[in-house]
Each structure stands twice: as structure tokens, then as C-alpha cells.
Amino acid sequence: MVSERTAYDEKLESILRTSAAIFADKGYHQASIRDIARATNVSLSGLYYYFKSKEELLFLIQDHAFGTLIHEAEEMLLGVDDPVRKIRLLIENHLRFFIGNMAEMKVLSHEAGSLTGDFRRRVNAKKRRLSEIAMGILRELRPDGGLDLRVATFSLFGMMNWIYNWYRPESDVPVERLAADMSRLFLGGYLQSASQLPDAARQAAPGEQHPSIWRTTAPH
Amino acid sequence: MVSERTAYDEKLESILRTSAAIFADKGYHQASIRDIARATNVSLSGLYYYFKSKEELLFLIQDHAFGTLIHEAEEMLLGVDDPVRKIRLLIENHLRFFIGNMAEMKVLSHEAGSLTGDFRRRVNAKKRRLSEIAMGILRELRPDGGLDLRVATFSLFGMMNWIYNWYRPESDVPVERLAADMSRLFLGGYLQSASQLPDAARQAAPGEQHPSIWRTTAPH
Amino acid sequence: MVSERTAYDEKLESILRTSAAIFADKGYHQASIRDIARATNVSLSGLYYYFKSKEELLFLIQDHAFGTLIHEAEEMLLGVDDPVRKIRLLIENHLRFFIGNMAEMKVLSHEAGSLTGDFRRRVNAKKRRLSEIAMGILRELRPDGGLDLRVATFSLFGMMNWIYNWYRPESDVPVERLAADMSRLFLGGYLQSASQLPDAARQAAPGEQHPSIWRTTAPH
């Protein structure tokens, strides 16, 4: 039996989509419910039929988007064994989703801290699930653990999540190429044993050369 | 003769530092000038002796921090020839600065879009300068251009700038290690020729498997 | 079919009326929106449902009042031919309106310069229309042009518009008499040929007697 998509559902989703675009554009806190009313052609008070508060609206967007993202990831990984292929698929999935839903992606990446209380907890749970999937694959890839696992995982997510800051679909490479490049970038480094690196890259940069200057201004 | 650091300068910088911490904590738009007044022990109106508007305050923080970051980077690269060593130093500089100034870093990374007009232009100019430095080095590293240069550059910055989302100094690896790991990660992939990659990583992921589902709304 | 007067319209007009009284009393800039909220029994924010800014409120008052004034004037002059009678009617119309709407009148006369930008332009356009009506009549009255037309026109308006500075309905002459007196005053002078004036009035006052003392600062 198939779940019905009622008129209510459709309107809610249309509101979520429009709101995501607005939140992406102006930022969650800058965007006013009035902005959303205007863009959706729903009256100010009419919106509250679909969500109980602005924060819930943000939650719905994030939860919905994250849910989709994870769902797709899990489905895609089903039955794949080769960890290299797995991480490759995860990256492609992530980027494809992000670029196909740039507004939602930006809201996801940028408005993480705008949720509080239970809303935040629930989104964080999903986030953790996703990073655990990734970490699991990375562990499979190098059981010996050449690099710190958290560093590797979040470097990967950093690379990917950051794209909302620079990627422009009209002028940058297409998603396939983006995914291929990032995969090569990440896997090349991650799979490599330390001995394969050129000398200068292996040797530690001299931290002692950095004196007190590292505080923005004089430290005391 | 050295330029004097007046009491005014010192107080302004102390205000900038405190404000950066608050903006980092609550976000620029959530933070109220009252919050800053409270934290700095200056009266609400007294603050306006040091900046003309909340936005100028944000600008001063970003401009100051970016200025320092770039200045250090340029000084550090002076006289270095080996491009591998150069990029290594750039990474270490960046991360060391970010971790030494986590509040400023977060404001830099997260509040890029909160500036408008001329303020935004001026900070963007600095940002561009930094990425051009990086791009220049990456070009030196691989004149043949294995990867798209923008993808490579911003992947690197994404890795680094994202850390404010996950890095905790108490429990994560120290900066030196962080810098070493990220350098390896990036250089390993970036310097590698395509032929060195394992099979599964080289082969394109099957984009055709991703149907229309990529819109946020669909999956039920 | 007549355009409906909705509850919204009525409330807006009541707000305009009350606000005009407050602006007349304390001056536009001295009056606070809080004053208006108090006097109208509408909450501070509730007022903004009826106008977008304090300046728009002032504009609405002026525009509404000026519109009425001009409308009445034009209607009243319809079908009147004798220019003497015309100017007589214009004066009576003006004074009657002003005294019947002392608050609006004062706001009109006194807060001309408090409007800026487009608001100002639009009110000025109406103002110009009114003075052109007057000028037209004055030209008819003396095609030979005994007096400078601008001087005559604005002297007349000066006489009339100034009344908010001194006229008190309880103790001064009633409007009819006021209009009659001002009409006589103005027409007597305006229609008279120079030769009818007493000698001393015709002869120029000796300007040479006024030396440099005319700067404010000088005198003893």
C-alpha cells in the first residue's frame, strides 16, 4: 500500500522548498516569516498551520533533507563490498545531492547551530549517523590507521560541505567531475603510505618558528 | 620610530577580541550589542565610540584577523622555493592561526555572508588574495594540471575552514599533527598521477543510477 | 457605485487625525511614535500596520489635507468668472479650511521641510498646483502686472498660512470676518494703481541709511 500524498503534504513541501531557498539566501535569522509569507503567497498567519514556530520550520527543512541524504546513501551502499567503491559512492551521493539541492545544502551546512534543544539533538543524531557511515568505510580502507580517523573523516566532509561557498554550477566543473576530483584528492592522500610522499611534504613544518604572533593581537 | 599603541587602540582591540568570542558563540545576528556591552563592561552607547555600527564591528574583526593571517602567510613564504614546502607551510600557518584564534576563525568562516556593501568587498579582496597565493603554489606543484585548480584549491580550504565545526583542542590531535595529516591528505591526492589510484577509485561512479529522486521532496 | 469605507479606512483616518493633533502640538520631530500610540490607543507596533514609517505618517497627513484643500478650491471655482470673486473665494476657502482643521493646517504650514525624498516631492507638487491657481487669478486681476507676481502671490499665502501662529478661535474674529478682512487687505493693495497711494507710502524708504549693521552680530 502506498502512502497518499495529500494536498496538505504537497503544500507543506512547497513551503519547505521555498523557505529553504530564502534561508539559503539571507540566512535563517535574517529571513523573516514575512519574507516567507511573501515568497510562498501564504498569509503570515496561514503559515502557522504548517509549522508551529520558525525554528520548527528550520528543523523540518534540515530533517527532511538529511533524511533524504542518508536514505539515499544507505540504499546506494547496499550490497557494495569494496570499501574504495563505497567511499567513492558516498562522495558522489553527497555532492550530487548538495548540488541538486543547493539551497537545502546551504541550510544544512550553514545553519547547523541555529537549532536548539530537541530539534538540534534530532538533527545531530542524523549527522552522527552519516559521519559514522563514513568513518566505518574509512576504517575498512585502512585498518592500520595511518591518519587520525576524525581528522580524515571531517576533512572529507569539510571538502564537500564547503562547496556552497564557492561552487557555481554555471561555471565550475560538472558534478561527475567534481566527485571524481574530490575522490582522487581524498583517496590519493588517505590510501598512501607515508613513505610515498616527497621529502618536503613528509617533514614537519617547524612549529617553533611561530612565536607569540599567533594571537590576533598581543595576548595578555 | 614605532607607531604608538594608545590606550584607545588597546581598548578597541580588547573589544574586538571579546566581540569575536560572542559572535563565534551565538552567531553575528543573534548576538546583540547589549551582549557585547555586558561582556566588555562598556555601556551600550559607549561602544559606539569605537565603531559606527554593528556591521562595522564585524568588519573590523574580520579585516583584522584576515590581515594578520595573510601577513603571516606572506612573511612565512618569503625565501621558500620548494612548492611542496610552501603549501605545507601555508597549511600549517592557516591551521595554527585558526586554532590559536578559534573565535576569530569561526567568525571568518561562518560570517562571510553577514557583511554587505563595501565591507564585504574589502574582506572579499583579502580572501581572494589568500586563495590566489594558494592557487599559485598549486599551479607550481602540478604544471600539467591534473585536477581542476578551483576544485583543488577550495577543497583544501574547505578541509581547513571546516574545522570550527568539529575540532576540539582538548580531545583532538594537536595542531602539528593536524597540519601534518591534512598536508599528507591533500598532497597525497594532489601530487599523485591518475595511474597510481586503485581501480575502483579511478573508475567513474555510475551517475546514471541517480534518477530524479535528487530533489529534496520526493522520497516519502 | 460608491467606493466602500472599510473599518480599516476609518481607523487609518482616525489615526491620521489624532497624529495631526499631536504633530501640531509638539512638532513632528518632538512627537514620538509612543505619543501617538498612547493617544490612539493602539500599540506601538500596531501603528505600523497603518503606515510604514513615521515619515510616511506625516506624508499621509499632509497629502490628505492638501488633497482636500485643493479639491475644494477647484470645485468652488468651477463656473466662477469674475476674478475678484475668484480670489475672494480662494481666500475664504483657504482660511475656512485652515481654521476648521487647525492641526492639519499647522502641520501643513510648519512641517513642510520635515518631508524628504519622494514624499516631499509629491507634497510639493500639490503645493505648486495651489499656488499656480492663485497666480493665475492674480494675473487675470491685473494683466498689466503692477506688482511682482511671486511677491503678490506669496504675500497672500504668507498672510493666510501664518495664522496658526496667532489666531485663536475663541477670542479672535470669526472666519467670515477674517476672510473678509484679509480679502480687503490684499485686494485693496493689489488692485490699486500706484498713483492712489499717499505720498510717503510711494516714496522709497532710504536704503542708504542701512549700513553694514545688518549682520546680526554687529550692533553696539
Next chain:
Amino acid sequence: MVSERTAYDEKLESILRTSAAIFADKGYHQASIRDIARATNVSLSGLYYYFKSKEELLFLIQDHAFGTLIHEAEEMLLGVDDPVRKIRLLIENHLRFFIGNMAEMKVLSHEAGSLTGDFRRRVNAKKRRLSEIAMGILRELRPDGGLDLRVATFSLFGMMNWIYNWYRPESDVPVERLAADMSRLFLGGYLQSASQLPDAARQAAPGEQHPSIWRTTAPH
């Protein structure tokens, strides 16, 4: 013995002059003490050496200007007997002063209501003195009292004081002509016996033609 003009006096007067220009331009309440500090090149706090409050500054300007105006008027009328000539001189004096000191004039005419308490009382006293001089002359001119004396007097002042709203020295007639025209205008009407007026000007305008429309909006 002559009263010395100390450096203090000179600076005060320069401040008054500059302030008058600013008050004339932006209005008393819009102008900030900071504006005045900027324009006078005196520090904000430095100004308070010359006046105790912004209101006192306004008072000083008005009192000084009115004092000069009346002083000149009285001196000029000394020894003049013919009332026609007297009023002629008064008008010329008034207009010449106003046009020679447009800023002060505007402050005088426009900011009458911005003074409170004793400041206001003292300026009002001067104002009354001036209108009594004028009324006295008008009484001499027509002992029979053809027109209401207050109406005549304040019509005259209205004509004259209103000029700050329209007179532009570059394009309008010169002061001498202005004074001549206004004198003719006023005296022509004021001296004339009712019987000399054209029929239509004498006959009352039909007040009954003005129905309820005279309230800006429906009255209740």
C-alpha cells in the same frame, strides 16, 4: 567707555552664526550638537563652555537676533512723525534684516515653539514689543479702525515672516523692491475705505456653500 569685544565674545558670536545656519538648514531638533561641533571646529564638550544647553543656544540666537531687529527698528523710527512713513520704515527694516540674515530669520520664524519656560517667555516678550510697535503705528494710521487690528497686524507680519519659505535672493526681486511691493500691498488695503473696493470684493463669500466637507474627514 566702550564695551570691549573679547576673544570670547567673538568666538561665541561665530558659534551663534554657524549654529543659526545649521538650525535654519536642518531645523533645531534635527540638528545635533555634533553637527554644530563639526561645523564650528570646536569639540563637542568645548561648546558647552559657551552655552549650558542646546536650548540656551537656540535662545541666544533668537534673543540676539530679535534684540538687533528691535533695536534697529526703534532707532530708525526715532523722530519720524508720519505714520505712513513709519510703517514703511518698519517694513523695510524687517525685510532688510530678514534677507540680510536669512538663517537667523528662519530660526526666528520657524523655531518659535522650540523654546520653553523662561527662554520662551523672554523671547515672547521681545516679540510682543515688536508687534506693539507695529500695532501702535497701525492705530495711528486708521484711528477709526476699519479692520480688526490683530488681523491687520499679523497679516502684515505673516506676509513678511513667511518669506523664508519662498524668497530666493538670486532670482527674486531685490529687497528694496520687495519692501516697496509689500508696503503698497499692505497700505493699499489697509488705508482704503470699504467703499473703494470693487463690488465682488466687498460682498461676503457665501459661507453656507461650505458644508460638512470642511473637516479633513468625517467629523465624529
Next chain:
DNA sequence: TATGAATGAGGCTTCATTCAT
């Protein structure tokens, strides 16, 4: 005399949200 630094009071406006209809 003169000023740099500071402040309390108050101004306009916007916001998320509610409620009667």
C-alpha cells in the same frame, strides 16, 4: 579653555507570534 571618553535615556522599527473571525 578645551577635549576625549563615556553614559542613560529614549528614539524608530521589526519580529515572531496570536486570536477572533
Next chain:
DNA sequence: CATGAATGAAGCCTCATTCAT
């Protein structure tokens, strides 16, 4: 389902004024 009208809270900023130096 939907909305017009309304509101309390809060936000940013400016102002006249002061005071130690």
C-alpha cells in the same frame, strides 16, 4: 484552512550632556 489585525519584546542607534584631565 486561512487571514487581517494586533501586540510585547527586543534590536540598533543617536542624543544631549558630563567629567576627569
